[in-house]
Amino acid sequence: MTEPIISIRNVAKRFAGGVTAVDNISIDIMPNEFFALLGPSGCGKTTLLRMISGLETPTEGQIFIGGEDMAFTPPNKRPTNMVFQSYAVFPHMTVEQNVGYGLKVTGVAPAEIKTRTAEALEMVKLSHLALRKPDQMSGGQRQRVALARALVKRPKVLLLDEPLSALDAKLRDDMRMELTRLQETVGITFIIVTHDQDEALSMASRIAVMDKGAVAQIATPAELYEQPRNRFVADFIGKVNLLDAAIVKQKGETKTCDAKGIGKFDMLTDKACSNEATIAVRPEKLKLSTSEPKGAGLVKVKATIRDVAYYGDTSHIIADTVEGKELEINVQNDSRTGGAGVERGQKMWVHFNPHDALLLTE
Amino acid sequence: MDDWKDFRRVFLTLASPGSLWMLIFFIIPMTFLFVLSFSSKAIINGETSTTAYAYFSTFDNYFASAGTSYLVLLWRAIWTSAIATFVCLVLAYPLALAVCFAPPRWRPIMLLLLILPFWINLLICTYAMYSIFRSTGVVNQALGLVGLGPYEMLNNTTAVIMGLVYVYLPFMILPLYSTIEKLDRSFLEASLDLGASQARTFWSVTWPLTLPGVITGIILVYIPCLGTFLTSDILGGPNNWTIGNAIQNQFLEANNWPFGAALSFILMYATFIALIIRAVVARRSKGVDA
Known part of the structure; x- marks a missing residue:
């Protein structure tokens, strides 16, 4: 060595x-x-x-x-x-x-x-x-x-x-x-x-x-x-959505979280947790859709688009969930009718796969 | 930036009091002295007048100034001033460095103590020196207690130089302090980081970068030293008179203003030479204070 x-x-x-x-x-x-x-x-x-x-x-x-x-x-x-x-x-x-x-x-x-x-x-x-x-x-x-x-x-x-x-x-x-x-x-x-x-x-x-x-x-x-x-x-490296969550059930590596303003979902982690944790999701790992997304284990929540910042290749979108949690979503404008089509005031589904989120205990 | 030419009236209004002052109290008297230096006392009805002059009548005053006795006085002024200036520099540089590197809260009080002589009248400073070093002064009394002395410590060139250093040290410290204080510490750190010793860093980086302050200090000390008459009279006595005493003597005792004027101008030419040297040095080290 x-x-x-x-x-x-x-x-x-x-x-x-x-x-x-x-x-x-x-x-x-x-x-x-x-x-x-x-x-x-x-x-x-x-x-x-x-x-x-x-x-x-x-x-x-x-x-x-x-x-x-x-x-x-x-x-x-x-x-x-x-x-x-x-x-x-x-x-x-x-x-x-x-x-x-x-x-x-x-x-x-x-x-x-x-x-x-x-x-x-x-x-x-x-x-x-x-x-x-x-x-x-x-x-x-x-x-x-x-x-x-x-x-x-x-x-x-x-x-x-x-x-x-x-x-x-x-x-x-x-x-x-x-x-x-x-x-x-x-x-x-x-x-x-x-x-x-x-x-x-x-x-x-x-x-x-x-x-x-x-x-x-x-x-x-x-x-x-x-x-x-x-x-x-x-928080310091890149942008991130930090969700305060309560751990309502722990079964081996499966932790059931109740994230404020989002809802309940399961996370897989070998970390030891207390009852409190933070769920971190990067903005590009959040997706938007107009109809309710289908898929097992997806975390989804209804939100109102508050702000759209258009950067050409990407759009940075701020949305508020029904319960008032602010989320930041980065959308790749990979088709000519992509993120640019999202409008202020529009009600959409925000969803992510729990595998793309991270459970933080510190 | 706006060009002052766009505000000519404002500029003239603001500049006129100062200009007027300089005209009345500097340019006019100096012109008069300059004219006088080429004049002689008028001879009216075979008698030398004490108030009237024959203007532009002669170069005799300059010829007389070039006489050996006056050249000796001028030369003495030049070299005692040079030594005094050098001693000031040697004393002031480490002091200025020490103030600059002291903890910030100590700096104002240290600086104040160092420039204290600057706040006290020249005459008082000089008489204080006189009372300390004369044959019945404090130093000799103290020496007397241990059975030494009394020693003659005044009436020599060393006493004059010490007096000059005492009085003019603040004029050296202030420009040095302001230059060293502005010096970016990262230059010194870079030098150390590149492998130079502390001494090497001083001579290769600190000294050349603070040279403008050194030159300003030298000029601020050297020029008043050249024209000194009080210090050389009180601490040096007649044997240590310099050109300043001769000028004073011509104006006040001998009542020979034309000759005094010529001596003054010779001293001024010596000063100009010093300033020209400074300008040349400054041009060569251009970029140092940029």
């Missing part, structure tokens, strides 16, 4: 004044992973990243990098490099000098600096701007400089703090692909901090969802989306 490149063991960070930014976190990150720390602002993800880089020291716990505990090693002695949210490209140096800086200060021979800098600039497609000063460059270009400057050091781990947040939408999509491509080319571990779930889902091989200084779940993007461990993760 391969050793983790980074092993965070029971790390906590408490700031003066009693603020706990990171609370007893343990994460193992494998070599060559594209790992994302995802969470709302203030969840401690940036603090955790800064502790990996050495810019912050943990109050408790150990951080193993390449098998060695480096929790208190200063940043200039660690095999990690960071791409800062503000890029922090030195304004008084040219692009070339910026990229070569990390090699120069560690005493790499000038000839080697030259070739490695050229390679790094080639990699981020900036060779033609080597002699520019940062103030003559766009945000996207400065970010490439920051990337090249970090990668030229050949770190074991590259840390990226909200790398896409300062870019405009078009550039962000390009950069997302670019980062994935780079990670595959250079073959080093990337750890990215982001609050944007789309970013994390589309780039990362594994994601740690963080909430209030703790890890809510560590999983692959698909697992996070389809098997969220608790309400927070289900």
Whole structure:
């Protein structure tokens, strides 16, 4: 079994004044992973990243990098490099000098600096701007400089703090692909901090969802989306309908739920439950029909369409059930008379297969 | 943004009080002094007048200014000011850094303490120094208790430089503080992250990025130091007079305004040279403060 490149063991960070930014976190990150720390602002993800880089020291716990505990090693002695949210490209140096800086200060021979800098600039497609000063460059270009400057050091781990947040939408999509491509080319571990779930889902091989200084779940993007461990993760990743339910009967793995505003139905789960639970259903797993749907075990409820938002390929529909529960339904407009045909005020059947829903106990 | 030219009247109205002030109290007197520096006292009926001048009559004042005794005074002003400015910089930079990196709630009080001399009259500051360091002053009395001294600590160049540093230190601290405070910490973090030591980070990143503040501080300290006469008189005595004392002497004692004017303008040219050097340096490091 391969050793983790980074092993965070029971790390906590408490700031003066009693603020706990990171609370007893343990994460193992494998070599060559594209790992994302995802969470709302203030969840401690940036603090955790800064502790990996050495810019912050943990109050408790150990951080193993390449098998060695480096929790208190200063940043200039660690095999990690960071791409800062503000890029922090030195304004008084040219692009070339910026990229070569990390090699120069560690005493790499000038000839080697030259070739490695050229390679790094080639990699981020900036060779033609080597002699520019940062103030003559766009945000996207400065970010490439920051990337090249970090990668030229050949770190074991590259840390990226909200790398896409300062870019405009078009550039962000390009950069997302670019980062994935780079990670595959250079073959080093990337750890990215982001609050944007789309970013994390589309780039990362594994994601740690963080909430209030703790890890809510560590999983692959698909697992996070389809098997969220608790309400927070289900709600934070993508859109979801959360239905409060009472468990009225438990017989082995079959749990009979009474969801408020929906009705009774059976769910299959091996989770131990109390009398209360939450049923999570993604909007695209809800279906609409004008006549009562037929099928054994289907959960169905009558609802009034309140709002239709048309997005071309899909329509997002809000409907209220008879008992006043709001449901969000995403309809694929896969025929030219699909979701677009649904109108406000229309009474329709909303239904889903319980297999597509998830019973959450946390 | 709107062009001020679209609001010419508003602009003129707002600008006129300040312009008028500058005209009456700066441009007119300076022009008069400039003219005077090329003039001599008028000779009326064979007697030298004390109030009338023969305007644009001579270059003698400048020739006299170039005399050895005055060049010595000018040179002394230049190098004592240079040392005082350097000492200010060496003292002020770490202090400004310390304030910037102190916990935010301590910063205002630290800054206040550091710039306190700035709030106190120059004369009071200087006499305070005098009373502390004179031969019967506090320091010598204290030394006397342990059987040392008294030592002559005044009437030398070191005393003048110390006095200048004491008075002008705030002028160095303030621009340095404002520049360092604005410096994005992530530049320093990036440097450390890329493998540079703290010292290397200071010389390769912090220092060059705060150079505009350093230059502003140097100018704010160096220029008033050049023209000082109070400090050099009280703490230095006649042997340590600088060009400022000579100018004061010509205007107040010798009543030779044309010559005083010429000396003043020579001092001003020295100042202009310093400013030109600053402009050249600023152009070369363009982009640093962007």
